[in-house]
């Protein structure tokens with residue numbers, strides 16, 4: 001796909017220069033203390049954005065620590081890029097990296113999945129039966145997509161019969177793009193869903209809605225199509241000001257919204273989706289259905305003593321961490337990082353960047369015999385793509401307050417620059433984070 005060429009006006013040049021300067025300044029390592037000498041055994045479960053960046057940070061903070069990272073995945077997926085694959089602007093290969101390339105030197109990589117965590121005996125057992133004792137544990141296995149909670153749906157169907165899901169894999173993201181393009185030809189009903197659970201990048205289902213609308217307009221199918229967003233809640237995004245802005249844009253673009261609709265079943269043969277509502281089940285036909293499944297903690301955490309014990313976050317098995325210092329609330333030698341954390345908000349790579357900095361520094365403080373010293377504010381961010389070539393840079397904290405960090409970039413204003421960030425700058429920033437530089 002070819003994107004409209006934009007002329008480089010002086011204002012755009014100034015913004016670019018400011019942003020690049022900010023990015024370069026934040027790429028400088030920010031280690032303020034000398035490394036602590038230790039021979040502690042540190043085990044990290046999970047080698048995604050959180051696990052790899054935590055390993056890199058801990059190597060810099062702790063001199064002599066024996067760090068073992070457990071993860072059976074051979075590929076590292078740059079997940080924020082999946083949205084661009086579904087928009088037809090990136091190829092799947094642009095988001096796939098060999099895991100080995102990013103594994104920090106000095107870390108022992110155990111290429112297996114963790115099957116059990118015993119926080120009393122302080123040991124992790126792998127799927128292959130290997131027992132790995134630890135002094136300190138970092139829990140970072142991300143989250144699990146609960147496709148099994150949608151009756152009749154099989155992720156293998158993504159990319160056929162009008163079914164899409166940007167979350168499942170790079171191939172699924174490409175399949176999603178193909179299904180949107182098929183709709184652009186045929187016209188028809190597009191239904192885009194949201195789960196009732198916490199989800200990673202809560203902006204992604206909304207981005208896909210904007211992208212589907214835009215692709216239909218560009219390729220001539222919009223006037224023959226209806227685009228509807230199906231929310232199980234009474235809003236489409238958890239931050240009220242962002243919710244209002246998105247609804248305003250959708251209203252202008254004739255994108256409909258149905259509240260209180262939770263996708264519970266799909267009949268792929270008849271192209272029908274069943275939604276649970278307060279008034280009972282409602283069946284709707286679709287020509288394109290974007291499925292965003294319920295999300296939960298991976299079984300290794302969900303079925304351990306580690307999840308949140310009560311309150312709304314106790315559903316789904318999320319890790320019971322203190323939201324401020326990211327230390328486990330009952331097992332003090334355990335810290336959490338990334339999507340697994342049972343915190344009020346923050347399942348983005350941007351959260352890993354700032355939260356990981358806090359978690360690593362606090363873990364290093366505990367190794368050195370001090371109390372955790374840093375506090376995390378819940379920083380979460382996502383460039384909300386509103387069409388191909390435009391986005392809004394949304395940044396907020398635990399309280400849902402907008403926390404813009406780039407001078408001259410208004411959070412609730414569509415701009416080419418926010419798109420440029422998403423398309424060109426986030427990936428290098430993500431890899432700098434994996435290196436522990438930012």
Ligand SMILES: Cc1cc2nc3c(=O)[nH]c(=O)nc-3n(C[C@H](O)[C@H](O)[C@H](O)COP(=O)(O)OP(=O)(O)OC[C@H]3O[C@@H](n4cnc5c(N)ncnc54)[C@H](O)[C@@H]3O)c2cc1C
Pocket residue numbers: 045046047048049050051070071072073078079080081082083112113114115140141142143166167200201204298300337338339340347348349350351352381382383
């Ligand atoms: C479509 C999409 C769009 C997104 N857009 C953005 C965006 O614009 N901006 C942004 O900041 N973030 C975005 N994100 C979110 C971001 O990618 C995640 O928040 C981030 O990857 C979380 O890092 P993590 O390490 O917690 O989980 P992951 O990166 O998912 O890594 C988890 C790792 O744990 C491993 N693992 C799982 N189970 C086990 C086990 N039992 N034992 C050992 N290892 C295990 C996995 O193999 C994997 O390597 C997006 C995500 C998606 C899917």
